[in-house]
Amino acid sequence: MVEAFSLRKEFGRGKRRVEAVGGVSLFVRGGETLGIVGESGSGKSTLGRMLVGLLEPGSGQVRRDGRESVGVVPGVQMVFQDPVSSLNPRRSIGESIADPLRAAGERDRRAIRARVGELLLRVGLEEAHYDRYPHEFSGGRRQRVGIARALAPRPWLIVCDEPVSALDVTTQAQVTALPAELQRELGIALVFIAHDLAVVRQVSDRVAVMRGGVIVEEGPVDEVYERPAHAYTRERPAVRALLAAFHTRLAGEIYSQADLLTPGNAHARRWQERCGASRERLRTVYPGMEADRFAGVGEDAACGDPHTLVWVGRIEPAKDLIALLHAFAEVRRAEPRARLRIFATAVGPASGGPASGGSAGAGNRAVGHGYLADCRSLAAQLFPDEAADAHAVGENPVTFEEIGGPDAPSTAEAYGSGRVVVLSSVIEGFPITLAEAMFCGRATVSTDVGAVVEVIGGTGLVVPPRNPRALAEACVSLLRDPERAQRLGSAARARALELFTVEQNVNAFQESYLRLLAHGPARPDATGTGVPFEQPPEARVPGHWATPTWATPEPSAEPRTAPAADGPTAPDAEDPPAPAGPVEADDTEHPVAPDAGAGRVAVPVTSSEASV
Incomplete structure (x- = not known):
């Protein structure tokens, strides 16, 4: 069993100090899978590294088999998130898998090679892969190599730090099933860290939900998912589903309203078509280069x-x-x-x-x-x-x-x-x-x-x-x-x-402009001349965002004096005189700046000024 008591870990100093983990306590029983789920930056990976011993807690303690221990021990291993950076590109995968065996004191080369071959077969690879390098494998196979390396010293606990986040859906399912299968065969305990709720529910017996460096909810996986007690756990799946649906609808709405789309290559064009863009409105325009x-x-x-x-x-x-x-x-x-x-x-x-x-x-x-x-x-x-002879510089x-x-x-x-x-x-x-x-x-x-x-x-x-x-x-x-x-x-x-020249790029956009102009209105409408892009987008935004800054009145230098209560009010010297005769009504509607009565000047604008 692994037990953690009030683990805390901070990074940085002074004003830049960040508390990654703030007082976390948990336990993992033998043969059990504990899932740790949370958003990015919630402290999941930092907690996992403290459980393994790769990071020393700022405070608190970790007990392994009832004894407090510091540092890495052979019985606790880790599968890292990025298999590319966790494997040495200059060494074959067989040598990388053999490192924990040598660290444990094994020196017999034949025994090491036999053990590595057994591990390769166990994770679904071949013994002949011993002498191959990491770049010769796909992402899923590299992650299998990482699992084999973690199994090398026969651990009783493996911490998997988001092992499937960089893999495609099919490979995710294969790699996710592998630790669970090995757990049933070997009886080891697992800590499975991820931000994908579905993956965590698939492999875990218990689940802990982290937010802001603390565990906000913990319990059996079915109870947490079906009857969550914390508001964050209840809202999280619904919010993520809502955002995904919103982004899909938003992209489809934008592409359906666009008159013309100009992707930079066919690769981007196919992606826009999958998002709902009409093929008739797509035209590939390559970048222009000097x-x-x-x-x-x-x-x-x-x-x-x-x-x-x-x-x-x-x-x-x-x-x-x-x-x-x-x-x-x-x-x-x-x-x-x-x-x-x-x-x-x-x-x-x-x-x-x-x-x-x-x-x-x-x-x-x-x-x-x-x-x-x-x-x-x-x-x-x-x-x-290399040098040509003994006296030449190599x-x-x-x-x-x-x-x-x-x-x-x-x-x-x-x-x-x-x-x-x-x-x-x-x-x-x-x-x-x-x-x-x-x-x-x-x-x-x-x-x-x-x-x-x-x-x-x-x-x-x-x-x-x-x-x-x-x-x-x-x-x-x-x-x-x-x-x-x-x-x-x-x-x-x-x-x-x-x-790919600048000239072809300019010509392509000029043709696009003419195409938009040809499909535009036949005659000017009431708001302008009908020329595309004549009105800037911000002109359509209601409220004070569209009000020019010069429309705000400046405070007067001297406040006006209130008129006397018992006499006629004299006209202000600065005010224009009132017309002597009747005033003809003007049928022209003059736009007025919004919120004119709330401290803004009402500025009449003629129709010719409105089109500029």
Whole structure:
């Protein structure tokens, strides 16, 4: 049994101090599954790490088997949320699974390999996978490797920290069923952390609901779900279902009311069609790029080293540089003179935080720099420095450089340093770097993700993602046939100049404007001239949001004196004289600024002014 008493954990200091867990007490019996559910930031993962011993509580204590213990013990293991970052990309999965065995004192290599093979079979993999690397597996298989590593020291408690949050629905069901099956076979206890209520209910015996670092409700899973006692537990499923339905209806309403939709590629177009957009109102408009920047390199087909592969982009895990380095190892075996130059435009994910400052932005940069360090280390391990003789300085065939350095002052010169440009991403929207390489007249080898196939259009080679062998074979074929690479590069440049220039982008939007104008009203209506986009959207907002700031009266310098009670009131010198004769009625309706009687000036506006 594991018992936790009044666990507290804070991060930061002073005004930036945040209480992640504030006085949590719970217990887990042997052979039981405790589900911990809560929204993001509720303290679930911090609590799980304290139960394992990866984090030391600020106060409180954790008892394992009735004894207070500090730090990690072999009997308590953890399955992490992200299998990519929890596995060492430079080591095979067999070596990663064997680490807990070596930490427990096992030194017999045959016994270790036999135990790892048994664990691989138990989690649904094969013994032959021992020598494979993490990038050769899908997300679901990598998570199975994480479960096998947690089972290695024969634990009696496993904490699963959102193990299925990054997986698709089918893989989620398979991975979720695996710990429950192992629990029945081995009698271990489980702590299953998730924010998906359905997953937690499926696997748990008891459930604890966390909010703001504390447990607001705990009990048997059926009782908590069917008869919740806390208002947060009662409202949460209904609110989430309501928000999901609202977002779906909102997207459908927006797309149904739009006269024209201009997605940037067919990938985005299919998503909009699934949300209810009418196919007749969709028109793909590709992003416009400045082609003059790449004219010098693109018009010189002979520039660049014919034995050099070039990669340009942002350094982040989604670019899968690990697979690229393993692919280049096979390229080097086939072509010993080959080189790989990696040019970084930036380091870290592009979204998820501010460009400068902020905890989210700093965290993203830390992830990017950590991934860059892993790539450098793997490159040093796979490709030791080489020298022509005993007196020459050694060089590594893989270099990591930055745009703006002495060897590549501009992006165009980076692409022009080689004849073949490689894209190894596993996630990609519109591949900007691929379009830039096409402007430079480079042959390309790309993974089939996002809008890659649509952008290339037969002017480059496309391989499946996460397949280093296929990537290597495509690169070798172009390095060995420079004439083919030159033909593909010329065709790619012609396609880029036809589809991805600023001029085509402007022309496409001009045609869209004319199309809207042609389908508009035949004659001006009462509110304007009938020209599209004449009235700004904020003009339709009621209330003070549409009132100009100059319509607010300024306070007068001197208050007016009240008239005497026993005499006629003299007209104010500043007031205009009253007309002497009858006044003709004006049939024109003059718009008046809203809330005129509540401290705002009523300003008459003519019909000609209203249309401006």
